[in-house]
Amino acid sequence: MRTLLVSLLSISCLHAIDHGPYIQWFQDPCHEAEIRWVDRSGFQAKEGEWSRGRGGFGYGDNDDQTVLNGMQNKYTIVSIRKKITLAAPANADDELIVEALYDDGFVLYIDGKEVLRKNSTGADAELEAPGGHEAKAWEKFSLGKIASSLKTGSIVAMQGVNDKLDSSDFSLDIRLSIKGKTSTDLITRSDSWEYLVNQIPEKDWRTSTSLPDAVPWKADAQYTLGYRPVGNGEMTWTSANSHLFARTESKVFSVSLKGLKADTRYEFSIRNESTKEISGPHLMQTAPETFRPMHFVIGGDMFHTLPLLDAMNIRCGQEAPLFAALIGDHAYTNNGNPDRWYQWIDSWVTHCRAKDGRLIPMVMGIGNHEVAGGGFFPENNTPTPDKADEFYTLFRMSSEGSRVISRYAVDFGNYLSFILLDSGHTEAISRQVPFLAQSSANRKKTPFLFAAYHRPAWGSGCKDDAVDIQQKWCPIFEKNGVDAVFEHDHHTYKRTWPLTAGKRDDANGIPYLGDGAWGVAVRNPSKAELQKRPWIAKQAPINHLIRVTLAKDGFTCDALTADGKTFDSGTYPLRK
Template sequence: MPQSALLRSFLHTTGLWLVVLGLLLPLCAFSRVERLRATWRSNPATSMVIGWDQVSGGRPVIFYDKTDHGQNTAAYRFQSPPSRAARAKAMNNVFARLENLQPNTVYYFVIQDTDGVSKRYSFKTAPDSPGERISIIAGSDSRNHRLARCDANRLVSKLRPHCVVFGGDMTDDDSDTEWREWFDDWQLTIGSDGRIFPIIPARGNHESSNDPLINCFDVPSPDVYYALTMGGNLFRLYTLNTQIPGAGEQRDWLGRDLQANQGVTWRMAQYHQAMRPHTAAKREREDLIPQWATLFHKYKVQLVMESDAHVVKSTWPIRPSKEPGSHEGFIRDDANGTVYTGEGGWGAPLRAADDPKPWTRSYGRFNQFKWIFVDQDKIEIRTIKTEGSNRVAEVNPNNIFEPPYGLVIWSPKEGDVVRIMNPNSRPQTSVGNDITLNTNNSNSNVANISPDINGNVHIDYSLGETAQVQIILINSRMQEMARLEYPSQIPGPYKKSLDLSNAPSGEYSLIVKANNKLNRRFVITIP
C-alpha cells in the first residue's frame, strides 16, 4: 500500500479512537483538589470546615452525606458552595464551612468542580456527650526534617484520633514552597479509608504573622487565640498565641472565658513557646507566668501543652509560687497543680534536654507527640515515639484506645502514663465479692491470679530476669481502671494484690506485662 494510503488509514483509525477517548474522558475525570485539611470554627459536634487547594478548575461544590455514595454526586443529600477562599502560600485555599451536622457521626464527601469529581473522603464530628471518651494527638514543631514529619503524620492516620492539637512551627522559613510541602505531607494523616482528622492549630514563632493560620486553616479568630468545647461539657481547649502580647486583650479574654466555663469537667490549653523550656538553648518566657499560669491555677486548668523547645517533658502538677521549695516560679502541688507537657518534636531539629526542674516528672530527646485520652474520670497522657511508623499497625476503628501492634510508647522510670484524676469522681457502689476468673490470650504461664472473700485479686508471678512490671486493669469500655507499676524488679517470685471490692459489675481484663511485653491476660467477671 502506498505511504499516502497508509497515512490516510492511520489517521482514519486514530481519529475514531480519539473520538471514543474524548467520550470516555469526562466519565473518569478527577477534580484537581489537593492538600486537604479539616478544622473547626464552631461547635465540633455539629460543624466541620473542609479546606483544600483548588489547583485547577472552578465553581467547586462539596457534596456530603451520612451514607457513602462514592463519586455519585447526585446521590448525596447535602451540598455546599465554598464559604471562603484565600490565595496564600502559592495555594488557592478554599473552605467549606459545614454546619447543622449530627454529633459523633461520620460524613462522606466529594468535591466537584468544572474539571470533575474528587476522590471520596470522610470526616467524623465530635461527640456531644461527656460519657464518650475522646482521643487526641498533641504535638508541634514539624519544621525541617520531612522524613521525621512524615513518620508522625503517618501515625495520625493509624491512631485515628478525634482531633490533632498542633502547637505551631509548621515550617522553617514560612515560605510558599515549604507550606505546599507541609500540606503535601499532611495528606499522610488521612486514614486508609479516606478519613480526614481535624487539626486545631496554634501559631509558632516560625510563622511570621497570623496570616498563615487564618488563610491556610480558617481559624475562628484573626488574633489566633480561641477556645473549643468538646464532648458536651467534657473539656474546653484554649489555643493561645505566644507571638502577640500575652497580657492585655488576650489575658483579659482568657480570664473571662475560663471564669465562664467552670462547668466543664476539664480545661486544657495549648500554645507555642514554653514558660520554662527544658533546654538551655531556648529563652524563658517568664512573662507568661503572671499572665497565664496564674489564671491556669485560679480557674483550674488541669493540662497545658507547650512547644518550641524540641525536647520531651512532662511535669508533676505545679502552680505558680515564690514560696520556699519553689523553683523558677513554680512549686509541685499534686492536689491543685497543672500538668505541663510537650515540648515539640514533629520533625524540627532536636535539642539537648539539659534543663530539668525539681518539679519535672520525665524528660528526654526524641521525635514524639502526646496521645491523650479524656473521659469524665481522668486524663491519660502517653508519649509516642514517632520514628518507624511504617512498622505500626492501624488501630481497630471500633476501639481507637487500644495501642496497635508496633506502637512505641515511651516508658521512663516514672511510668508510661501520666494520669490526671478527677477529684469529683465518686466510686460506684460495691457489688459484692463473687469474682470469676478466666484466662484469655495467655502467652506464658509466668503469672496466675486468685480472688479472696474480701474482693481482693492476688497476682502471683515470677521473673527470670530484671524487668519493669506493669499490672493493668481495663474495663469493658477499654478504659484503664487501675495500674500497678514496678520499674526495676530483680529475678524471683512476687505476689501483688488489687482491691476490687468496690468495682462495679461487669467484665474486666487484667494484663500483666514485663518490659512492655504481654506475659498474660486474664478476664475477670464481677456479677
C-alpha cells in the same frame, strides 16, 4: 488495604484539587466542620500561544507558580520574556547579577544578546540539554559590569530545556538585580512573564513582546462540595468560598458545614464545576456531644524534613484519634515560603488517616515560625497578623473587629474544652488576659479543661522560659481549674510535675506537657539547665506526639514515638 485506600484517595485528590482537603475543627466540632483545600490549577500553562504567568515555570517538584502539566512526554523547551523597568539608570561600575533555579538547562538573553548559558547547546528549536541538572538551590552568576547598558523597556528573554522528553520534572526561574553602591531588584521570584510552550517562538521573540501589560492569566475555578451521613440519602451540595493564599496567586477554597449530627460519620466529595472532575468521596466524623471514652493527639514543631514529618503523620493516622491539636511551627516558612505549606498539606492528607481512610480533623495553633522573622517578639513589639498571612489565610481563626486573632475556645459538648492562645507571635501576652480569664471562668466546671499554646512557660531548658506567661497566664489557669497545659517550641519532650505557682503540688497542681518535637531535629538541654528546673518530672530528646486518653475517672497522656512506642506516661484524676 489501608495503603491502597489512602493511595486511591490521594490520586483522586490530585485530579480535581491540588492540595487537600483538610478538615479543621473550630469552636463547635460536634455540629460543624471547616473543610479547605488549595488550588493552583488556575496557573497551569496555556499551550501554543504567548500567555502570561508567574515566574517559577515547571512541573513535578511542587515548587512552581506556573504549572506545566502538559510538558512531560510532549515538549522539552519553554520560552519566557519580560520588559524591565529602571527607577534610575545604572552606573558604569554596577554589576548585573543573575540567580537561577533550573532543571536542566537554560540560555539567557538581554535585548537579543546571549549573556549566559548553562547546561545547554543550540537555540530555539535546536536547544538541548546534554545531561541532567537538578534545581536543588538558587545559583548565582555575575554578568559583569553591564548593568549600565540596561534601560526601561529592555527585554530579558530566556529559554529553558529538559534533558529528556519523559523527565519527571522541570524548573525555570530567575532573579535579576543590580549590585553597586546600592542594590536594585529588577526581576524577583513570581514576577509576571510572557511565556510560550509547545511552540517554537518567532525569530524576533528575544527583542519584542506581544501582550499588553496585565495581570497574569488564570482560570477562575468554581467548586461545590457535597456531603451526607455515610450511605444515608442524597448528597447536599453547597458552593465553596475562596480567597488568595497569602501573597501568592493560589486560592484557598473553603466550605463551613453547620448543623451536622454529633458523633456521626460523614462522606463528602468536591467537584470542580469547570472540569467536572471530582475529588472523593472522603470520610470524616463529628465529635460526640456527650462524653464517652476517647482519645486525641497533640503536638507541635512539625516539619524540618519530609521523612520526619511523614513518619509522625503516619503514627497520628494509625492512632486514629478523634482529632489532632497542632500547636505551632507547622511548616517552618517564617511567612516566606508557601511551597512548604503545600508539602505540609500533602503529607497530612496522604498519611494522617485512620485505617478506613477517615481524615483526622485539626485544631490549629500558631507558633513563631508562622511569622515573618521567626522569633519571639517582646510585649511592646508584637507583629501584626499580616506578618503571618500564610497561616491566617490557610486556616480559619477568630477575629476581633477587623483584626484576625488565633485565640479561641473549642467546646466538645459540656465535657471537654480547649483554650487556644497565641504565645506572643501576633498578639501580646497581656492583651489576651481578659479573654483567658473570661473563657476559662466560663468553663471552670467542664470536666476536662485544657489550654495549649506554643512557647513554654515551664520549659525544659533548651531555650528561655516564657516568664511573661508564668506571671500573666498561669495564675488564671490555677484559679479557673485548667486540668493540663500543652506547650511546645523547645524541640524536646518534657512533662512537669503538677505545679502551683511553679512548685510541685501533686494534689492541686497543673501538669505542663509537650515542648514540641513532632518532626524536627531534637535538642537536649544541659544537666546544668535541668538542675535549675525542679519542676521537670521527665525530659527526653525524642520526636513524639502525645496521645491524650479521656476516661470517666480522669485522663492519661502517653508520649509516643513514630514507631508507636510509649516512652513516658502521666495519669491524672478527674477533679470536677
